[in-house]
Amino acid sequence: MSTYLIKDVELVNGEKVDIGIVDGFISELSKKTVNTYANLLDGSGCVALPGLVDLHTHLREPGREDAETVLTGTRAAARGGYTAVFAMANTDPVADTAGVVEQVVRLGKEAGWCEVFAVGAVTKDLAGETLAELGAMAHSAAQVRVFSDDGKCVSDSQMMRRALEYVRQFDGVIAQHAQDPKLTVNAQMNEGVVSAKLGLSGWPAVAEEAVIARDVLLASHVKSRLHICHVSTAGSVDIIRWAKSRGIDVTAEVTPHHLLLSDELVESYDPKFKVNPPLRSNEDIAALRIGLADGTIDIVATDHAPHPAEDKECEWAGAANGMIGLETALSVVQKTMVDTGLLNWSQVADRMSITPAKIGRATGQGIELAIGAPANITIYDPNKSRVVVAEEQISKSKNTPFTGITLPGEVRHVFYKGKPTMISTKMVTR
Amino acid sequence: MTPEKLIELPRHLLSIGDLNHNQALLILDTAEELARISDAPIKKLPTLRGRTIVNLFFEDSTRTRISFEAAAKRLSADVINFSAKGSSVSKGESLKDTALTLQAMGADAVVLRHPESGAANRLAGWTNGVVINAGDGTHEHPTQALLDAFTIRRHLGSVGSDLEGKHIAIVGDVLHSRVARSNVLLLNLLGAKITLVAPPTLIPVGVESWPVNISYNIDEVLPEVDAVMMLRVQSERMKNSFFPSTREYSRLFGLNLDRMNLLPKGALILHPGPMNRGLEISAECADSVQSVILEQVANGVSVRMAVLYLLLGGNIGVGA
Ligand SMILES: [Zn+2]
Numbered sequence: 036m037s038t039y040l041i042k043d044v045e046l047v048n049g050e051k052v053d054i055g056i057v058d059g060f061i062s063e064l065s066k067k068t069v070n071t072y073a074n075l076l077d078g079s080g081c082v083a084l085p086g087l088v089d090l091h092t093h094l095r096e097p098g099r100e101d102a103e104t105v106l107t108g109t110r111a112a113a114r115g116g117y118t119a120v121f122a123m124a125n126t127d128p129v130a131d132t133a134g135v136v137e138q139v140v141r142l143g144k145e146a147g148w149c150e151v152f153a154v155g156a157v158t159k160d161l162a163g164e165t166l167a168e169l170g171a172m173a174h175s176a177a178q179v180r181v182f183s184d185d186g187k188c189v190s191d192s193q194m195m196r197r198a199l200e201y202v203r204q205f206d207g208v209i210a211q212h213a214q215d216p217k218l219t220v221n222a223q224m225n226e227g228v229v230s231a232k233l234g235l236s237g238w239p240a241v242a243e244e245a246v247i248a249r250d251v252l253l254a255s256h257v258k259s260r261l262h263i264c265h266v267s268t269a270g271s272v273d274i275i276r277w278a279k280s281r282g283i284d285v286t287a288e289v290t291p292h293h294l295l296l297s298d299e300l301v302e303s304y305d306p307k308f309k310v311n312p313p314l315r316s317n318e319d320i321a322a323l324r325i326g327l328a329d330g331t332i333d334i335v336a337t338d339h340a341p342h343p344a345e346d347k348e349c350e351w352a353g354a355a356n357g358m359i360g361l362e363t364a365l366s367v368v369q370k371t372m373v374d375t376g377l378l379n380w381s382q383v384a385d386r387m388s389i390t391p392a393k394i395g396r397a398t399g400q401g402i403e404l405a406i407g408a409p410a411n412i413t414i415y416d417p418n419k420s421r422v423v424v425a426e427e428q429i430s431k432s433k434n435t436p437f438t439g440i441t442l443p444g445e446v447r448h449v450f451y452k453g454k455p456t457m458i459s460t461k462m463v464t465r
Numbered sequence: 466m467t468p469e470k471l472i473e474l475p476r477h478l479l480s481i482g483d484l485n486h487n488q489a490l491l492i493l494d495t496a497e498e499l500a501r502i503s504d505a506p507i508k509k510l511p512t513l514r515g516r517t518i519v520n521l522f523f524e525d526s527t528r529t530r531i532s533f534e535a536a537a538k539r540l541s542a543d544v545i546n547f548s549a550k551g552s553s554v555s556k557g558e559s560l561k562d563t564a565l566t567l568q569a570m571g572a573d574a575v576v577l578r579h580p581e582s583g584a585a586n587r588l589a590g591w592t593n594g595v596v597i598n599a600g601d602g603t604h605e606h607p608t609q610a611l612l613d614a615f616t617i618r619r620h621l622g623s624v625g626s627d628l629e630g631k632h633i634a635i636v637g638d639v640l641h642s643r644v645a646r647s648n649v650l651l652l653n654l655l656g657a658k659i660t661l662v663a664p665p666t667l668i669p670v671g672v673e674s675w676p677v678n679i680s681y682n683i684d685e686v687l688p689e690v691d692a693v694m695m696l697r698v699q700s701e702r703m704k705n706s707f708f709p710s711t712r713e714y715s716r717l718f719g720l721n722l723d724r725m726n727l728l729p730k731g732a733l734i735l736h737p738g739p740m741n742r743g744l745e746i747s748a749e750c751a752d753s754v755q756s757v758i759l760e761q762v763a764n765g766v767s768v769r770m771a772v773l774y775l776l777l778g779g780n781i782g783v784g785a
Pocket of ligand 1: 186187212265311
């Protein structure tokens, strides 16, 4: 077993230490370590975070291997500092049976770049009509705890109530993609000043907020766990804040792109900015940042959504929704939350590792760095910066909205279960 | 036009928002010059001889295509009509492929009509040629606004002047109207006062950022305007609950004989066509002396000649 010592790195509390890794676990966290390790790595200038956990990743396999595979997606995750991802269920076939979720988890193990947890569909084929095999998925080898029809909203109130109630028996959570379908027929972008100008049909904030309002009330009524995917509006933040103040068991995520990019970018009609829910106004961005800072929004999740070039190289309305984000997430969070003074590194660890793991019941992930803890570690240098280049993304698809934007920070080393996936900013070769 | 007044136009005409006041006036004034020449016995100018203009139409619009074709031919350009009907959404990459094909064919300009907003902007990114937006989804239709302003100015203003102080009402389905969007930008640029009249369902959320007044009562607005522009209303809108029935729409927002009598003497009636007679405009109004609807069609050719000429021909001094 290889042993590693990461020298001169800062913990999130500011303490400067060397981190020793032996047999998959953290063997020491101290200054002036006597070097008995086979491999020495430079951690100077870096902060050490528990390996990041993404609760919302589209790995596209099975079915859309032209866009991403479990292998390519988890490799991109590792490059972004992730040691675990939750693979969304909207694959083809849909992850609505034990067979599919077990396949996804197995592919993740074989790939070995990070841990893959499968998200199960709430309803069969995401059709919203009958419950998927929730118990079978929960009790399968994949041990599914997060259920979502993401890409589609569980819009039927009774279906949502039943799903919330049913998954309580195995401590599951329903992750809702909040979008009233009738209010968003053919919706193309945030409804507001920019959509009025561009003549693109609007996706109104109320279509998200109305569903969240209903769902927190349902969760309260049946005393179940509810998670809200990709919160995008100021009104949603207010509703979730209200729900939490009433003790309702709701958690929420925000994506990096909703923290940084506004709907004004759509004026280019470039579909790299087309995403669902859509980019919103600057007021929404400000509210999302405050919500993430004060804990109303619990976590950052990428909604990494790869699409091949041909699905974006067309007119706006014909283009697919979605953006990749695993490789840029931590940098965007630094830019929007840390460099602005809204979060410190300890809180970043909470929002991007500890709490997402908790929500997803990801045993062995999201554990604060301590002697004896699993060595899932991300060593990040916040002093670096780079201009994002789409072609340099290692995800199979290159549909990043951050092309040309200068982002701070650089992931230097990543350890997944004690093995390096990235060393000195280079992916480990296998 | 004198050389020292030489004004550069933007490379493409995608939106009226791309133009400033001087550029808009230049197009209108050039159109006047070209209209004068068109009235002469020899209608053809050699200006664009050897240049190729492609009319790329993804949506049926015979009148707009014919207008651009006539304009191009009067400037002696070669015209290729390329119609690619069908759902653009299902066609995926075809717009880009088509753009590259046209580029390979050496098109100097592409006149694009497309059912999706922003298609012209996308096309401009894929071709070296000049792109002229001839209507993209519910976004804009710049040459329509230019010909509307040209028509209004002929009656209410003069060459070289703008529309300062004129009050224009735009009535109907503003939400889905590329004509309305381009007209709001252009009439505002030219100094006119604009009032939009429509049921609230057909006015976009976000309209508060537009330089317009809003009214839900056409009868209150008509006595105060210098021109009223009636927009086409598609009866399918009724199925999506934008209004209860075509009859109710017509009763509340249609231009009929009684309402026409509310207009000040000399006020103009415009319609971009094609009209739904009996829905947004009655036959009596469409065919009345105040109606300039047929003039709009004729003026369309002059305005499109001016646009092609200025975007492709450069600085050939009209009237020099
Ligand atoms: Zn979603």
